[in-house]
Amino acid sequence: MKLELGYIQIKDIQFSKECKVDNGTLYVDPDAVKAYLYEDDDVKAWVKDFGFDIAKPGESVRITPVKDVIEPRVKVEGPGGVFPGVISKVETVGSGKTHVLRGMAVVTAGKIVGFQEGIIDMSGPGAEYTPFSKLNNLVVVAEPNEGYQDHKHEYEHAVRIAGLRAATYIGELGRSVTPDETAEFETYGIKEGLEKLPNLPRVAYVHMLQSQGLLHDTYVYGVDAKRSLTTILCPTETMDGAIISGNCVSACDKNTTYHHQNNPVVANLFAAHGKTLNYVCNIITNENVYLADKQRSSDWTAKLCRLLDLDGALVSQEGFGNPDTDLIMNCKKIELQGVKTVIITDEYAGQDGKSQSLADADPLADAVVTGGNANEVIILPKMDKVIGTLDYVDVIAGGHAGSLRPDGTIEAELQVITGATNEMGFNRLSAR
Amino acid sequence: MSYKVVHYINQFFANIGGEEMAHVAPELREGFVGPGMALNTAWKGEAEITATIVCGDSYFAEHEADAKEKVLAWVKEQKPDMFIAGPAFNAGRYGYACATIANAVQEELGIPVLTGMYEENPGADLKNKVLIVATANSAAGMRKAAPVMAKLALKIMKGEKIGASAEEGYMPNGIRRNFFEKEVGAKRAVDMLIAKLSDKPFTTEYPMPSFDRVAPNKAVKDLSKATIALCTSGGIVPKGNPDHIESSSASHYGEYSIAGVDDLTAETYETAHGGYDPVYANADADRVLPVDILREMEREGKIGKLHDFFYTTVGNGTSVANAKKFAAEYAQKLLQAGVHAVIMTST
Amino acid sequence: MVKEIERAGIPVVHMCTVTPISMTVGANRIVPTIAIPHPLGNPALSLEEEKAIRRKLVERALEALTTEVDDQTIFEV
Numbered sequence: 129m130k131l132e133l134g135y136i137q138i139k140d141i142q143f144s145k146e147c148k149v150d151n152g153t154l155y156v157d158p159d160a161v162k163a164y165l166y167e168d169d170d171v172k173a174w175v176k177d178f179g180f181d182i183a184k185p186g187e188s189v190r191i192t193p194v195k196d197v198i199e200p201r202v203k204v205e206g207p208g209g210v211f212p213g214v215i216s217k218v219e220t221v222g223s224g225k226t227h228v229l230r231g232m233a234v235v236t237a238g239k240i241v242g243f244q245e246g247i248i249d250m251s252g253p254g255a256e257y258t259p260f261s262k263l264n265n266l267v268v269v270a271e272p273n274e275g276y277q278d279h280k281h282e283y284e285h286a287v288r289i290a291g292l293r294a295a296t297y298i299g300e301l302g303r304s305v306t307p308d309e310t311a312e313f314e315t316y317g318i319k320e321g322l323e324k325l326p327n328l329p330r331v332a333y334v335h336m337l338q339s340q341g342l343l344h345d346t347y348v349y350g351v352d353a354k355r356s357l358t359t360i361l362c363p364t365e366t367m368d369g370a371i372i373s374g375n376c377v378s379a380c381d382k383n384t385t386y387h388h389q390n391n392p393v394v395a396n397l398f399a400a401h402g403k404t405l406n407y408v409c410n411i412i413t414n415e416n417v418y419l420a421d422k423q424r425s426s427d428w429t430a431k432l433c434r435l436l437d438l439d440g441a442l443v444s445q446e447g448f449g450n451p452d453t454d455l456i457m458n459c460k461k462i463e464l465q466g467v468k469t470v471i472i473t474d475e476y477a478g479q480d481g482k483s484q485s486l487a488d489a490d491p492l493a494d495a496v497v498t499g500g501n502a503n504e505v506i507i508l509p510k511m512d513k514v515i516g517t518l519d520y521v522d523v524i525a526g527g528h529a530g531s532l533r534p535d536g537t538i539e540a541e542l543q544v545i546t547g548a549t550n551e552m553g554f555n556r557l558s559a560r
Numbered sequence: 561m562s563y564k565v566v567h568y569i570n571q572f573f574a575n576i577g578g579e580e581m582a583h584v585a586p587e588l589r590e591g592f593v594g595p596g597m598a599l600n601t602a603w604k605g606e607a608e609i610t611a612t613i614v615c616g617d618s619y620f621a622e623h624e625a626d627a628k629e630k631v632l633a634w635v636k637e638q639k640p641d642m643f644i645a646g647p648a649f650n651a652g653r654y655g656y657a658c659a660t661i662a663n664a665v666q667e668e669l670g671i672p673v674l675t676g677m678y679e680e681n682p683g684a685d686l687k688n689k690v691l692i693v694a695t696a697n698s699a700a701g702m703r704k705a706a707p708v709m710a711k712l713a714l715k716i717m718k719g720e721k722i723g724a725s726a727e728e729g730y731m732p733n734g735i736r737r738n739f740f741e742k743e744v745g746a747k748r749a750v751d752m753l754i755a756k757l758s759d760k761p762f763t764t765e766y767p768m769p770s771f772d773r774v775a776p777n778k779a780v781k782d783l784s785k786a787t788i789a790l791c792t793s794g795g796i797v798p799k800g801n802p803d804h805i806e807s808s809s810a811s812h813y814g815e816y817s818i819a820g821v822d823d824l825t826a827e828t829y830e831t832a833h834g835g836y837d838p839v840y841a842n843a844d845a846d847r848v849l850p851v852d853i854l855r856e857m858e859r860e861g862k863i864g865k866l867h868d869f870f871y872t873t874v875g876n877g878t879s880v881a882n883a884k885k886f887a888a889e890y891a892q893k894l895l896q897a898g899v900h901a902v903i904m905t906s907t
Numbered sequence: 908m909v910k911e912i913e914r915a916g917i918p919v920v921h922m923c924t925v926t927p928i929s930m931t932v933g934a935n936r937i938v939p940t941i942a943i944p945h946p947l948g949n950p951a952l953s954l955e956e957e958k959a960i961r962r963k964l965v966e967r968a969l970e971a972l973t974t975e976v977d978d979q980t981i982f983e984v
Contacts, residue, residue, distance in 0.1 A: 256740075329754075331753065331757075392744055396744075396747045396749070396750040397750060400754065405750075405753075405754065405757070440757045442749055444749075468753070470753040470756060472745055472746070473766070475736055475766065477736040480735065482735055485766060489768045490768065491768055493768055494764055494768070495752050495753070495762060495764050496764045496767075500738040501736045501737070501738050504738050551745075552746060553744055553748065554744060555745060556742065556743065556744050557738060557740055557745075558724075558726075558738070558739060558741045558745065559738045559766075560736065560737065560739070618944065621925050621943055622942050622943065652928075653943065682928045682932075773933050774910045774913040774935070776977070777913060777917065777919075777935075778975065779972060779975045779976075780918060783969055783973060788969075791912070838944070840944045840948065840950050841944060841945065843950070844948060846947065847945040847946070847947050847948030848946060848947060848948075850947045852958070852961075853961050854965065856962070857965070862969075873908075875908075884910075886908065887908035887909075887911035887912055888911040888914070888915070891911050891912045894912070894917055895915050899917060901919065901972045902912050902918070902919040902920070903919075903920055903965070903968050903972075904909050904912065904919055904920070904921050904922065905921075905923065905947065906921065906922070906923035906925075906929070907944065907946055
């Protein structure tokens with residue numbers, strides 16, 4: 129399957145009476161976007177109002193609580209549309225041409241009590257830890273209807289859909305824009321790959337999806353990942369939004385939809401594809417809460433690795449705690465099939481860094497890349513402007529009572545920062 | 561004003577002598593001695609070695625309490641800003657002394673300490689207690705080690721926050737610290753996988769916590785019916801070292817018959833070990849491998865039998881991986897031969 | 908090395924001078940010896956005296972081998 133991505137570099141976002149992309153600037157009319165969001169019945173039912181704001185790199189701006197980050201994309205050629213099974217109809221994506229509004233994102237935020245959401249600082253020390261401080265962000269702040277607290281799942285669904293719809297609307301503006309740069313991505317069928325790259329090691333990406341339920345969910349073509357068995361995906365499918373985040377787990381190591389669209393493991397395996405390895409496919413597997421599910425899913429992961437005659441597998445995790453067991457089970461079982469693994473995780477070594485970093489361990493996990501210790505404490509300075517609200521800083525994962533100090537600074541663990549210790553290896557942060 | 565440092569080195573680096581002088585008792589000298597110069601140079605006057613303590617490696621190992629007491633008293637008197645030991649490279653007893661004395665200075669005097677050695681030096685077992693800079697496995701690594709140790713030491717004396725082990729050059733000490741790598745995690749992971757697939761070396765960023773303890777086996781019930789085997793890392797070999805076991809960093813082990821041998825004598829056996837004074841073992845190898853006593857006990861019926869073969873290698877500088885491989889291999893031979901228990905001696 | 912023998916299922920006693928190293932490498936039955944160059948001897952003594960000491964140390968080692976232990980144990984002489 130071959131996909132061409134056409135990158136349209138967005139250097140600025142401005143509110144305007146019309147919506148368009150012109151010479152690297154996105155002009156957006158908030159009312160038009162809002163009207164499009166409200167065309168969805170669930171959004172109508174649960175969201176009282178939307179506010180819109182723009183946050184640019186280097187500004188003294190803090191966005192919190194952040195729910196999801198999404199990159200606007202539009203399918204311009206080939207089957208299907210973006211976010212298949214959720215926004216577009218279910219049809220296999222990952223081939224043809226897709227335009228990408230690069231350098232920007234749609235960020236959903238707002239009063240989302242009880243969700244484990246994060247902080248994006250656009251400048252200062254916190255900005256160094258989140259990749260989203262480098263983007264021009266169109267922030268969609270949702271305000272819930274009364275009574276949403278008893279219907280968190282419905283509300284989460286509504287905000288999730290709203291974010292995806294906003295990104296779809298913006299992405300559509302890039303349909304007829306000539307991209308600044310294009311790139312092609314192609315993986316081969318099994319036999320084709322063997323013929324074309326006979327001497328290169330066969331490698332797959334084992335992509336673990338958070339699926340613990342209770343608002344810790346990921347969707348694949350609209351299917352809740354916890355109800356799915358381990359299966360195979362073409363790497364290009366994720367670029368068209370086949371996997372989306374419905375995830376309200378700790379901000380630092382949850383994979384936002386943006387992470388799925390721009391999966392760095394996929395990008396780096398493609399960079400090595402045909403040179404030092406043969407990138408065969410992605411294997412997606414879940415992180416469920418039952419031991420039987422964990423056993424079944426990791427058995428299947430290992431089985432697929434064997435069936436595909438892989439030489440190596442790169443495993444990425446999402447979240448921490450009991451998913452560490454999924455990670456280790458996957459790693460161990462794949463290794464026992466004679467397939468060499470590297471795993472990417474992050475650490476919870478305590479604020480002093482002295483505790484055991486993972487909840488599980490196995491000697492076969494001898495090649496580990498870490499996204500850093502999420503417990504490390506950081507002081508975030510006061511920002512001139514807050515998009516969203518500071519009301520939840522003390523309660524989001526990684527915060528504590530008193531995290532928000534009287535002078536407006538925040539003392540919290542890195543955990544609170546969206547994407548800080550990402551386990552797809554999105555960042556340079558590490559630990560030793 | 562520059563910071564004051566007390567430096568600890570062994571007899572070899574103080575130019576007193578090698579193994580034959582390893583017995584020398586600790587002494588205090590003014591200023592720097594030997595490798596201390598490299599540290600002083602690197603500090604460019606910001607810090608200075610004001611006193612050096614020299615101690616023989618065997619002396620330290622055999623009179624640890626006494627050596628510690630003397631060294632601690634001197635360091636206390638000197639009131640330095642920092643105590644630095646070594647670097648010891650792959651010298652096992654020197655490394656053990658460096659780490660042990662540094663730990664004592666840190667714990668009992670509350671003075672910050674730093675040492676340096678090769679990762680597989682037994683002294684490195686204290687790396688979670690004492691800050692240890694990882695060095696090459698021979699003194700040839702001094703040129704590289706000195707600036708790393710000097711820089712880290714200065715940072716500590718200035719009270720600056722120290723970075724992650726990978727940045728600063730110290731051995732991972734169980735305290736995880738964040739830092740920014742040059743490449744993103746996914747790129748590092750792909751590179752690591754390619755290295756692993758092509759059997760090239762790679763370094764995991766998070767070594768799995770080690771639970772490697774083997775539970776003790778059941779005791780021997782009846783010694784009078786038991787076959788006991790002798791093994792040693794003290795390098796005892798038949799005279800002339802027929803298999804050329806290296807005196808350091810051994811690449812193999814020896815398997816020798818002692819069937820019918822009552823006593824190891826200067827004419828028949830010697831040691832191949834290069835890490836300790838060989839005079840005593842060469843004069844009477846029973847001092848390392850007690851064949852004479854076990855033969856006696858065999859005759860008395862105290863033990864069933866002394867196994868016909870003994871296994872030997874040189875512990876000195878031998879990598880843990882190699883030592884492990886050797887022992888795992890000959891343990892199977894012992895098992896097949898029906899050996900009931902093993903006495904392993906080390907020097 | 909001791910650990911590999913233990914792992915193979917054979918009880919083993921480690922006779923060595925620097926017992927802390929023996930502890931960290933994971934020996935379970937440990938008998939402290941005299942000195943590094945001559946763990947089982949003492950050249951300062953007469954041959955008879957030396958042999959008596961060696962015998963005592965070996966006896967202690969055999970005692971260790973016939974004693975059940977749950978954890979790492981140093982059998983002081």
